[in-house]
Amino acid sequence: MFKIGFLGAGTIASKVAETIMKLEDFQVYAVASRSEERAGEFAKKYHAVKIYTDYVELASDPDVDLIYISTPHSHHAEHAKLCINGGKPCLVEKAFSYNRATAKEVLDLAREKKVFCGEALWSRYNPSWLLIKQLIDQRFLGKLTNITVNIGYDIKKNERIVEPELAGGALLDIGIYPLAFAGYICGENVPQIVSAAGKFATGVDAFDTMICMFKNGVSAYATATTMYGTDRTATLFCESGYIKVTEFTCPVAIDVYSKDNELVQHFDAAPNQISGYEYEFKSAQAAIEHGYIEPVEMPHKDTLELMTTMDKLRAAWGIKYPME
Ligand SMILES: NC(=O)c1ccc[n+]([C@@H]2O[C@H](COP(=O)([O-])OP(=O)(O)OC[C@H]3O[C@@H](n4cnc5c(N)ncnc54)[C@H](OP(=O)(O)O)[C@@H]3O)[C@@H](O)[C@H]2O)c1
Numbered sequence: 334m335f336k337i338g339f340l341g342a343g344t345i346a347s348k349v350a351e352t353i354m355k356l357e358d359f360q361v362y363a364v365a366s367r368s369e370e371r372a373g374e375f376a377k378k379y380h381a382v383k384i385y386t387d388y389v390e391l392a393s394d395p396d397v398d399l400i401y402i403s404t405p406h407s408h409h410a411e412h413a414k415l416c417i418n419g420g421k422p423c424l425v426e427k428a429f430s431y432n433r434a435t436a437k438e439v440l441d442l443a444r445e446k447k448v449f450c451g452e453a454l455w456s457r458y459n460p461s462w463l464l465i466k467q468l469i470d471q472r473f474l475g476k477l478t479n480i481t482v483n484i485g486y487d488i489k490k491n492e493r494i495v496e497p498e499l500a501g502g503a504l505l506d507i508g509i510y511p512l513a514f515a516g517y518i519c520g521e522n523v524p525q526i527v528s529a530a531g532k533f534a535t536g537v538d539a540f541d542t543m544i545c546m547f548k549n550g551v552s553a554y555a556t557a558t559t560m561y562g563t564d565r566t567a568t569l570f571c572e573s574g575y576i577k578v579t580e581f582t583c584p585v586a587i588d589v590y591s592k593d594n595e596l597v598q599h600f601d602a603a604p605n606q607i608s609g610y611e612y613e614f615k616s617a618q619a620a621i622e623h624g625y626i627e628p629v630e631m632p633h634k635d636t637l638e639l640m641t642t643m644d645k646l647r648a649a650w651g652i653k654y655p656m657e
Contacts, residue, residue: 335618336362338397338421340388340412341404342375345426349401350379352610359614362398365391388412392419399617401453402426405493406500407656410435413450417442422449422621424613428509429454431500431654433640440633449621451613451628452636454513458612458628460603461584462517465569468576469518474589475572480518480553482511482581485540485563494559495533500654502537503559504530504643510582511555512543512642514567519547522638523645530650537652583609 337353339346342364350361363383366372372384385391391400392415400416400423402409410430416423417439429452430436443450456462469477484507488494494501502508516522524545530538540558547553556563567581574597579586589598602609616628627633647653 334358334360334362336360336396336398337614338363338365338383338391338394338400339375339381340365340391340400340402340416340423342366342368342371343403346401346403347375347378348608349403349610350375352608353614354379355607356611356614359618362396363391363394388415389419392416392421397421399424399449399614399621401614403453406431406505407498407654410439413439414442417446417448417450420446420448422617424451424453424617427452427454428500428505428643429636429640431505432657433637433644436637436640440637443626443633447626449617449626451617451620452631453613454509454631454636455610455613456510456582457513457517457631457635458616459583459609460612461578461587461600462514464600465576465578465584465587466518468589469569469571472571474574474576477518477549477551477569477571479551479570480515480555480567481570482514482553482567483556483563484508484510484565484582485556485558485561487561488559489533489539491559495535495537497535497537497654498656500656501535502539502647502652503541503557504538504646507559508538508541508543508555508557508646509639509643511553511557511567512545513639514581515545515547515553515555516635516639516642518569519549519551519553521547521549522635523642524548524553526642526646528646528649530646530652532650532652538647538650541646543646
């Protein structure tokens, strides 16, 4: 059994634990929460056998194979260092940290200590993203010309989203997805960007509009909002048609259309998919077994490049976190 330790018992930790329970050869082994009650409830629900009320104790448990960090962005770097210094491989939720400098400190430490550390940007591990990239790279519809991609959820009342101390804002929480998508398709994570953001009263971004220009000549119009839900569709326009991706962060449908708007091919989500969260864990397990310090699907270089782009965007919008 590949034993997962959960550092933080919040919303996404629960969703991931449900997935791990359905994943063969994986076990929800331990949970560490600041609250004993929350840890107890989590352990009961997902059958964890170890409970900790101190993250340090989890990082010292000799039986944990991988720690999944799902705390706020403000704390990822601190918690990842805790794991790496304890010799524990870790998967860190996106955004990997609140800026590039702190992300680099973590990844340098992982390299120095030869401990696996990867960004849990779940979409990057999803076979559907690979399929879309192959359709584009093989020029199934001719050359790609531009991309439109949107993401939106009504999460404006969530403390983690609005608080600068927790490195809140639309960009790090959801804006990272359209950037990662367009960057992955175009093979470039630091494009030229013209952008604008609307802010919460707390000063962090509530919604973002980003027009990206890639070196391959492709442009992407990317939006992210925490104010309301959107259809979360990505459309990739090519010379002789377009590809529409429904729920692009974890595709439920990939539809290929001719330029006359005729559906020529349809793909469902990857076969036997549980929730889409399983791929990053399988990837981490394989990497650890091979002695790698980074995931094959999401190398450290890409994590740092995405952080660079988000640093630049925040600088353009005049957003600086209190810990910077
Ligand atoms: N991949 C995805 O689809 C997805 C979806 C949602 C979120 N995320 C990412 O997952 C991370 C957590 O998001 P979430 O929605 O699960 O957040 P959440 O529900 O607020 O949970 C975060 C947890 O972090 C722990 N924590 C430690 N220090 C904290 C502090 N100072 N303030 C608040 N919480 C603190 C808490 O756990 P304990 O008190 O139990 O220790 C808390 O429950 C973020 O990086 C987010 O971007 C990813």
